[in-house]
Amino acid sequence: MNDQTSYSPGTPIIACQECGLIQRMRALPEGATARCSRCGAPLYRERRDSIDHVLTLTVAALILFVLAHSFPFMTFKLEGREQVSTLLTGVIQLYQDGMWPLAILVLCAASLVPLLKLLGNLYVLLPLRLGRRPWGAAWVFRSTEVLHRWAMMEVYLLGVIVAYVKLTDLARLELGVAVYSFVALILVMVAAEAALDPRKVWERLGPQASTPLPLPATTALLSCHACDQVVRARALRHHARLKCPRCGAALHRRKPNSLTRTCALVLTACILYIPANVLPVMTVISFGKGEPDTILSGVKVLIAAGMWPVALLVFFASITVPVLKLTGLSYLLISIHRRSPWRPRDRTLLYRIIESVGRWSMVDIFMISILVALVNLDAIATIEPGPGAIAFAAVVIITMVASMSFDPRLIWDRQETSHARQSGIRV
Secondary structure, X not given: OOOOOOOOOOOEEEEOOOOOOEEEOOOOOOOOEEEOOOOOOEEEEOOOOXXXXXXXXXXXXXXXXXXXXXXXXXXXXXXOEEEEEOOOHHHHHHHHOOOHHHHHHHHHHHHHHHHHHHHHHHHHHHHHHOOOOOOOHHHHXXXXXXXXXXXXXXXXXXXXXXXXXXXXXXXXXXXXXXXXXXXXXXXXXXXXXXXXXXXXXXXXXXXXXXXXXOOOOOOEEEEOOOOOOEEEHHHHOOOOOOEOOOOOOEOOOOOOOHXXXXXXXXXXXXXXXXXXXXXXXXXXXXXXXXXXXXXHHHHHHHHHOOOHHHHHHHHHHHHHHHHHHHHHHHHHHHHHHOOOOOOHHHHHHHHHHHHHHHHHHHHHHHHXXXXXXXXXXXXXEEEEEOHHHHHHHHHHHHXXXXXXXXXXXXXXXXXXXXXXXXXXXEO
C-alpha cells in the first residue's frame, strides 16, 4: 500500500492502529496481507471463504476440546504408585494448596478463555453464514477478538513439554488420550485463526467507512480499536460519550491516560519482579526431603542434569522476556516523554515485539500446575507451589496489561507527513 495521497471519492479507508496513518483499502490476492506504508504494521489480510472455513474448524475444535477435558492427560508412576491427571487436576490441586489466584489464572488461560472464544465464533459466524445477524453479534465478536491474547493453550503445551522432560528421570510418565486431543485442538485453533478474516465479519455487521479525501482541516477522524471502523468526529460531536456505530466500542483519539497507566503498571511489575525471583516458586519433596526452588535455581538444576535446551527455554521465557519487556516499555515511555523523534518505525517494531512475546512467560506457571497435579504421592513424592509463583504470575499479567495500555500512536505524534499536510486529516 504505497499510494497514500490519491484517494478516490467513496474509497473505503482504514487507520493504522500503531501509527495512526489513514490509508485506502484495496482488493488483495488470496493470502496477501496489507501493511502500513509508514510503520509496517499489518492492516488486514485476504482470506477466501473465511467464514465457511472457520466454522468448520470451530466445530472440530469444540469436539477436540471435549475430548481433551474428558480423558486422562498424563499418568505419573513411581515406586508402585501412580497418579492420573486431567487438564483440570492441576487447577484443583492449586486451589486445594491455597493458591487460588494461580488456579483461576490457569483455568482461564488454558481452558475457559479458549472455550469462550470458540463459542463466541460459533455464535456469530453460524447465523451470518445462514444470512442472519444474531443479537449482540458485534459485542460478542469484539469480545472474542479481545480474548485471543489471553487464550494460551500453546504456552500450556510448552509447559507440558518442560514438565515431561523434568520428570522423565524421576519416574515413568504415560501420555493419555487427552494429550493428543489437546495437541490436535491447538493445531485446529491455529488453523482457524489463520483462516479468519475479521474484516469480512465486520463488513457483514456494518460497511467500512468510505470517505472522500482530502477532507477539510477542521474534520477529525477517529479509528475504532475493535473493528477498525473510521468515524468522522464531527458526526458524533453531540454525543456525550463517543462510541463506534458498528461495534459499540468507545472511541478516542488516543488511549486515555496511556502514559500514566502504563508507567504505573511497569513500576508495579518491577516491584513484584523482586519477590518473583527471590521467593520459591515450588518445592520438590521426595521421601520426606526437599528444598525450595526459585526460578533461577530451577534453571541451574536443569543445567546440572544436562537438560540444556529446556534450561535455556525456561531462562529465556521466565527471566529474559520479563526483563526485556520492562526495559523496552520503560524506554518507550521515556522516549515519548522526552518527545524524541528518533527512529519511530523501529520503536513501533519494538512495541510490536513486546506485545507478542509477553504471554510466553506463562510457561513456568503452567509447568508448576502440571507438576503439582502429577507429583502428589504423599510421602513418596510431592511438589508444592510457592509464593514466588504468584508474584511471577502477577508480573506476567501486569506487563501484558501494560503493553495493552500503551498507545504506540504516541510515538508518531511528532512526525509530520506529507499525507497529513495534503489531506488535512487528524487521527
